[in-house]
Amino acid sequence: MRKKDYILTYLQYFILILLFIGPVLWMILSSLKSNLDITAYPPILFFQPTFNNYTELFKIYPFAKYIINSFIIAGGSTLLGLILGVPAAYAIARYRLHSIAFFTLISRMAPGVLFLIPWYLIASKLEITGNNFLDYIMLILTHAVITLPLIIWLMISYFEEIPIDLEESALIDGCGRWRIFFQIALPLSLPGIAVSVILSFIFSWNYFLFALTLANNSTMPLTVIAFNFIGEGATNWGGLMAAATIISLPALLLTLFAQRLLIKGLTAGAVKG
């Protein structure tokens, strides 16, 4: 490329970063503003940063509890998705059973409320929401509906990339199918599992519709309490932005520290799924 092309490319990069990252930066900046600075008009870019909004959140609300809930639900549903999805993806990739994989895509086509109504009815009939332990289980199960198809489709593409020769010779040597899966295929697909864990954790962490109706006050994840903040009428802008920033942390960390992984995972997941 010529020098002019480089300059033009970077000029576009600069403008696009402002447009696409600007609102996110504005959220983070606003979360560090005092109440006076945040309501200043015209909006100000330079100010004395403060962490008051964050400490208030933890002082007034059991915010640590909500963070732990988000971890339990996102972590649990990721784990369940892996246990169910990785062997399934292996069998689909190795035995060419792609029609089965399409079956799991119903959950990506159907609107969430369609499952939510029956789930809600069962949960209220069995009085699940009143019992914290059962409610966590319910939330993990419902969130696995998000993580499972994602993991299956990601892992299919990773298993298909692993050369089949190694498994063939192991088979000739009399190695059982399960041993081949656990001792050859699984270790070779670890990068794919890492991508699956990270993406499904984030997607599950972000999802709010199921928990909105199924969670109770002590199993509520971050997204739901933040949603309730909005409903209470936005008077405390700083607190609102601090909560939004905390919710965005997994996504921010992934973007800052694992760019290649993010791009590879999202591309594989999207094109396949």
Add this chain to the structure above:
Amino acid sequence: MTRMSITGKDGALQPHPSPPMNDTETFWGLLKKFRVPIMMVSPAAIFTVIMILFPILYSAYLSLVKWTPGSEDAPFVGLANYIRMFQDPTFWLALGITLKLFLVCLFFETIIGIYLGILLSREVPGQKIFQALILLPSIIASVAIGMMWILIYDPTLGVANYFLKSFGLKQLVWLADPDMVLAAIAIIDIWEWSPFMALIITGGMRALPTDPFEAAVIDGASRWQIFKYVTLPLLRPVIMVAILLRSVDLIRFFDTIYIMTKGGPNDASTTLNVYSYLQGFSYMDMSYGSAIMLFLLALVMLFSLIISALRRKAVS
């Protein structure tokens, strides 16, 4: 010694090394032969049936009865809920809003996605970092997206009005204005998902053959000509994939709207998905909510079929 072949014609791993077992003809023989893959797939399949397929069938049943939480019996009413739906003006309003948002968002996301996708396919230092950064809106939780844009759109202290004012334009109330709310929501969606479209399109660009481009350069084609006659036709299949993925989400538009406006003001941003959620969980009319949901599912499937057919046409 002849090497035993355990991969079939299409390279798929055969369940057992040759010589083949002779009991594969019967059902039980097949079951035994495919024992391991069946065991591997079953847990995920059973989970999907219990958590997804059963609820969809249950919703279909609910849509055929008259039932609200608390009532003892659920009399069968046939298609009454669907007839009510077609006579409900809010349903038609919601369908119109859904289609309007669908068309506007998809149009701009496709155009911006193609532009970004081509920009991202240029190999310059920092390209990966840039690509990951602009993907941030697509992977941040929609609740956080909604919160940050509520602040941006705030009529008195929001940045959106500040920019309008600095350009000498009329200030708006954005989300509180029934005529403006859809545009405000569409802007967020375009901002959120264009980079995702670009990601898919860039992936497709990488896989393109280089010969047609080299030939075009040799023939003295201008950049615009190369884009119009070489890049775009070659990219059409992958663009269709991106459109398909986005369409499936856009027809079910819910998150940002429910978070920011709950369908208001005056139902001006009530999409079908929001309307059915409100029917099911605010008015507790779950039978009617289910009917709207199933209509929406049918709509999603119809659109996917049309777009898949268009994609097949683009490939051939």
